[in-house]
Amino acid sequence: MKKLLKTLKWVGIVLASVIVLFVVAVLIFKNPTFDAPYPDIKASKDSSIIARGKAIVYGPAHCATCHGGLENVEKVDRGEEVALAGGFEFKLPLGIIRSANLTSDPETGIGNRTDGELARVLRYAVGHDGHAIFDFMPFQNMSDEDLTAVISYLRTLAPVKKHVETIDMNFMGEAVRAFMIKPVGPIATPPKAVVPDSSIEYGKYLVWSVANCRGCHTDRDMMTGAFIGPDFAGGPEFEGEKDPNFKVRPPNITPDKKTSKIANWTEQFFIERFRKGRLVPESPMPWGPFSRMSDLELKAIYRYMRTVAPVERIPGVEAE
Ligand code: HEC
Ligand code: HEC
Known part of the structure; x- marks a missing residue:
């Protein structure tokens, strides 16, 4: 019994020291700063x-x-x-x-x-x-x-x-x-200019580098923001800003026939849906700004989304 108490005491001391060391380390390494080049970009008055x-x-x-x-x-x-x-x-x-x-x-x-x-x-x-x-x-x-x-x-x-x-x-x-949070730079030298047209290539540019569709429609670790699910196969739940009881999940938007929200949407239907703007009242998706995209931009996005890997997944179901 005495021996057990002694062991427990040591376990307690070790645990407490680890916690103290962790707290001290966080205090020492708090607010880390990083370096990165200043891009040669100049504002224009044109x-x-x-x-x-x-x-x-x-x-x-x-x-x-x-x-x-x-x-x-x-x-x-x-x-x-x-x-x-x-x-x-x-x-x-x-x-x-x-x-x-x-x-x-x-x-x-x-x-x-x-x-x-x-x-x-x-x-x-x-x-x-x-x-x-x-x-x-x-x-x-x-x-x-x-x-x-x-x-x-x-x-x-x-x-x-x-x-x-x-x-x-x-x-x-x-x-x-x-x-854990490190800055992320470009994957390659970013393009000088991108020609807006209805191509898959331009759609990919909008989806990944401008409109951030992946950021919401992919599962993420809520602590670090790291992507933990397959791209575009549905994201984590959002709470309403005004009504915390309101919950909504970004659906699967890959071309999977069974579980994707948009698998059966035609290009025309996709464009019309974006023109309608927000239909789910507290949806975090920026429907207003997206509704102002041109037909060309929406076509390009639709065409690119048709080329991503289909994933059979209903977001939220496996977690419950
Ligand atoms: C999803 C929301 C969101 C969108 C979209 C967004 N921002 Fe931000 N922005 C933030 C948040 C949150 C911060 C503060 C982040 C931080 O300091 O870590 C921020 C910070 C900034 C900063 C200040 C950074 C600094 O030096 O401290 C600038 C500049 C900025 N955003 C510009 C933009 C521009 C330009 C766009 C569009 C091309 C944009 N943001 C789109 C959420 C957003
Ligand atoms: C800030 C998070 C966010 C961003 C960014 C976002 N979405 Fe969404 N999206 C959602 C949520 C949440 C829903 C479900 C609620 C709704 O339909 O508004 C949704 C729904 C959808 C739907 C189904 C709409 C319907 O009527 O059923 C489509 C299609 C869609 N998103 C495509 C996209 C595309 C394409 C992009 C990028 C251009 C994008 N989303 C960017 C959060 C987001």
């Missing part, structure tokens, strides 16, 4: 380039949905211009992450950031202060031309003074940030 940037920000890249804040989602859906002053909250098991203020205010927005800093955030996921950006913005492979257009449009935004605490983590969040 009105057609700015217009193209706005079409991307309010369209396929849906920057405006996240950076307009929750109170403006409906306006963005309708295509109204709003202040992109940030503050949209993503409540994760790790804490809260808020979208940044993108207006030209020098203190709380991006007024004092260089074009290179802005381009680096989007291409290398390294923030202005060197922190690794959580995987909400997979624009790493966006073309130089589109990146230039987006930054040129951001430069036109009137200043709005609004301080946003973007990273608001609990202890687990700090631990994950200290040891």
Whole structure:
């Protein structure tokens, strides 16, 4: 009995030391910073380039949905211009992450950031202060031309003074940030320009590098954001922003005949569905911005989605 108590005491001491060491390690390695090159991107004052940037920000890249804040989602859906002053909250098991203020205010927005800093955030996921950006913005492979257009449009935004605490983590969040979140760069040299047409190639570009269909329609680890399911075979559950009892899952959008939501959709039906906008009231999918994509863009997306590997899977079913 005495021996057992002694052993237990030692196990307790070892466990407590491990926990203390872990806490100390997190405190020491908190807020790691990373380096990445500043892309050679320069904002332009050309009105057609700015217009193209706005079409991307309010369209396929849906920057405006996240950076307009929750109170403006409906306006963005309708295509109204709003202040992109940030503050949209993503409540994760790790804490809260808020979208940044993108207006030209020098203190709380991006007024004092260089074009290179802005381009680096989007291409290398390294923030202005060197922190690794959580995987909400997979624009790493966006073309130089589109990146230039987006930054040129951001430069036109009137200043709005609004301080946003973007990273608001609990202890687990700090631990994950200290040891697990690394910035992700482009897979190859991003294209200089991409020709918009109805090709599979352009569809692939939109799906992977601009519209982030994979980010929601693929299963993810809610701690690290890592992809843990087959691409496009359905994603993790979302709670309603206004009604927490409302739950919805991004469906399987691979071409699988049995389990895909869209296996039997024709190209025409797909385009018409996107034109209708949001039908499920609290759906997180940025239907408004997507409804403004051109026929060409929607055709390209449909054609590319027909070529991805079919996966038989109903998201959420195996977890229950
Ligand atoms: C799904 C939501 C979402 C979308 C879409 C999105 N962002 Fe963000 N953005 C965020 C969040 C969240 C942060 C804060 C992340 C962080 O600091 O780790 C952020 C931060 C930023 C920052 C500041 C980074 C820094 O240096 O601290 C810039 C600049 C930015 N976004 C630009 C854009 C642009 C341009 C687009 C569209 C091409 C876009 N974002 C689309 C959610 C989004
Ligand atoms: C922010 C998360 C998010 C993004 C990004 C997203 N989706 Fe969705 N998607 C959802 C959710 C959630 C649903 C289910 C609710 C609904 O139908 O709105 C859904 C539903 C769908 C549906 C079925 C609609 C219906 O009427 O049944 C299709 C098709 C679809 N998404 C395609 C796409 C494509 C293509 C992209 C990229 C261009 C994309 N999604 C990007 C979350 C997302």
